[in-house]
Amino acid sequence: MAIKPLADRVLIEPLAEKEEKIGNLYIPDTAKEKPFEGTIVAVGSGKVTEDGKTIPMEVAVGQIVLYGKYSGTEIKEGEKEYLIVRESDILAIIG
Numbered sequence: 001m002a003i004k005p006l007a008d009r010v011l012i013e014p015l016a017e018k019e020e021k022i023g024n025l026y027i028p029d030t031a032k033e034k035p036f037e038g039t040i041v042a043v044g045s046g047k048v049t050e051d052g053k054t055i056p057m058e059v060a061v062g063q064i065v066l067y068g069k070y071s072g073t074e075i076k077e078g079e080k081e082y083l084i085v086r087e088s089d090i091l092a093i094i095g
Helices: none
Strands: 009-014 037-043 064-067 074-077 080-086 090-094
Touching: 009 064
Parallel strands: none
Antiparallel strands: 009 037, 009 080, 037 064, 064 090, 074 080
């Protein structure tokens, strides 16, 4: 992985969208909401306080998390899309 988050940031790979169908109709991609959960791919070293101490991250690589709807920055590496968010934007760890 060529992307390494800094400080208290986390790199998330959003979970694949499920194909939605209502009755016999398929919901087009433009009408679907983006998933708000994903797998952590990389984490930064932690938040640095004003006195220079590092607060360790509470999340780890491989965990599935829920994040805020408008959180982070979307990036693309090759064919994969990722999201970089601050640890504070992560709402919960699933499982």
